[in-house]
Amino acid sequence: MRMPARLLPRLLAIAAAVTLSVQQAAAQSILRDAETEALLQEMSAPLVKAAGLEKGNVEVIMINDPSINAFVAGGQAVYIHSGLINAATDAGEVQGVIAHELGHVTGGHIIRFDEGAKAATNITILSLLLGLAAAAAGAPDAAMGVLAAGQQAAMGKFLSFTRTQESSADAAGAEYLSKAGISGRGSLEFFKKLQNQEFRYGYSQSDEAGFSRTHPLTGDRIANLRETYEKDPAWTKATDPALQERFTRVRAKLYGYLAEPAKTLSVYPPTDNSIPAHYARAYAYHKDALINKALVETAALIAAEPNNPYFLELEGQILLESGRPGQALPALRQANRLTGNNPLIATIFGHALIATEDPANYPEAERVLKAAVTRDRESPFAWYQLGVVYAAQGDMPRARLASAEQQVMERRFPEALQNAQAAFTGLPVGSPDWLRAQDITMQARAEMDKNKKKKKKKSEPEGNG
Structure with missing residues (x-):
């Protein structure tokens, strides 16, 4: 049967x-x-x-x-x-x-x-x-x-x-x-x-x-x-106060970044003048496009700790994202210096330099962004910004290579292959960038072939047994 x-x-x-x-x-x-x-x-x-x-x-x-x-x-x-x-x-x-x-x-x-x-x-x-x-x-x-x-x-x-x-x-x-x-x-x-x-x-x-x-x-x-x-000797040991303070700040900034602004202001009301509260409110006001209020909060943070790179980063980020990249540069430049070119901060700084649309800032943007991707290659946005500054300076082979780097990380292999091949033909033969373009070309082709095989396998009709 x-x-x-x-x-x-x-x-x-x-x-x-x-x-x-x-x-x-x-x-x-x-x-x-x-x-x-x-x-x-x-x-x-x-x-x-x-x-x-x-x-x-x-x-x-x-x-x-x-x-x-x-x-x-x-x-x-x-x-x-x-x-x-x-x-x-x-x-x-x-x-x-x-x-x-x-x-x-x-x-x-x-x-x-x-x-x-x-x-x-x-x-x-x-x-x-x-x-x-x-x-x-x-x-x-x-x-x-x-x-x-x-x-x-x-x-x-x-x-x-x-x-x-x-x-x-x-x-x-x-x-x-x-x-x-x-x-x-x-x-x-x-x-x-x-x-x-x-x-x-x-x-x-x-x-x-x-x-x-x-x-x-x-x-x-x-x-x-x-x-x-x-039974452990450390049972009665308290959490390091400095570590706890840093954790409280990070927790507050994360809350301000993710929560609805009204909820943030309820948890961290304006009557709270602690650093975590200023931190959280700065993000809440920024999300609500209340830029002046957000900058009041960052000013309070910087007044308390003038050389805190993360407070400076936040001020620069708010200014940049509100359309004032030129005003953002001093804070971001100082934050980048204080953190020794942290890749994430360097990327924001490089973005601000490019956003000024002042060609005089492009060489510094190139240096900053190259340092960022050298330390953290897994940053699509940094590669995108580096591609923008290369293109602005007329260096199209490296602009195409930077785009290929970004697209590989985003698994956009056809675009990565196209840009890597274009970069390969324009870069000095045997240079590190030329070799990298070759690597991306082979990687993109291999991934595209793998995807084709998967699609073919899925489209094959199943046997009736």
């Missing part, structure tokens, strides 16, 4: 429900800010050392996502959601999260992810074969039952695997905090906030609900970690 035509799609849909992959970072936007990146680097440095990882090889990256989460996704990169920074009130809480995520890195959990997925997939394939056999034998209800049971078993096995990894990362994170001399109080406080979130949204804390959980019960994690942390 043939399987009913309406049944096969349902069977395959159940089988597909356990397809497992890690693609979190790809669908989310990365937030980049010089001050925030410097702070996260400093906060993670002692933990990276405690974990036995090489300094400079671990990145802590901010993701624009309001949920309270963090994860690792290949390599040695820790991704932290903006919502986590907003939820934390102490730098030690974020350090506790970073320590936990480093536990995933050292445990090779991303690499071992396939182990759990493979075990689950094997169960699913077996249940699919049994289900298809039952359906072919004329028992569609039995087929659906077999597949549903197989799906449940597969998911249970996989979730059990991830819960084991989470427990392992908890233990490793506690070890790294101890070695770094950082109290586990922050880690516990953050787990309590997660527990409150679970209660608020009705997530069950019972053992019976544990089947569907990717993490161990938060209450159990708190109990286990408290016992470990309270």
Whole structure:
């Protein structure tokens, strides 16, 4: 007997429900800010050392996502959601999260992810074969039952695997905090906030609900970690006041940048004259196009700390984005100098120099932007600006090469290929730029061929079996 035509799609849909992959970072936007990146680097440095990882090889990256989460996704990169920074009130809480995520890195959990997925997939394939056999034998209800049971078993096995990894990362994170001399109080406080979130949204804390959980019960994690942390010599150690002040500022600027201006002004009212409040309000007023009010806030910040490069950067950015690039130059030039040509600040400075439309500023813009992309090649906007200044100076081969660099990062391979080929023909043979144009040409062609093969495979009709 043939399987009913309406049944096969349902069977395959159940089988597909356990397809497992890690693609979190790809669908989310990365937030980049010089001050925030410097702070996260400093906060993670002692933990990276405690974990036995090489300094400079671990990145802590901010993701624009309001949920309270963090994860690792290949390599040695820790991704932290903006919502986590907003939820934390102490730098030690974020350090506790970073320590936990480093536990995933050292445990090779991303690499071992396939182990759990493979075990689950094997169960699913077996249940699919049994289900298809039952359906072919004329028992569609039995087929659906077999597949549903197989799906449940597969998911249970996989979730059990991830819960084991989470427990392992908890233990490793506690070890790294101890070695770094950082109290586990922050880690516990953050787990309590997660527990409150679970209660608020009705997530069950019972053992019976544990089947569907990717993490161990938060209450159990708190109990286990408290016992470990309270025995540690660093338990009573307070968070470094200077680090905490920097964290409070970054948290406020992030809130001002992301939240609705009215909400920012409610949390940081004009009666609050603290530096974090001035910071948050400057962003809120700027978002509302209240430029004079925004500049009053930056003036208060700079009056308090005249050589703070991030306050100067913000003032310059507000002036630039309000159509006053010439007025932005002194603040941005000083911020760039004070940070030793930080790539993000250098890019804004280079943009301001170009935006003046004064040819006298173009040579400085070229120097600044070349320094920026030398230190951070993964900046499409910096490459775009460098291309603009090359074009303004009549250097079209390098302008096309800069455009190709930008387009490769944006995965616009046909345009990258076109620009790289044009640059290749106009650059001095054998020069570094000529060789780079050749590299981009080969890379773009390879990616285009790969994409063609994927499209061809998708368009091929499936066999009828």
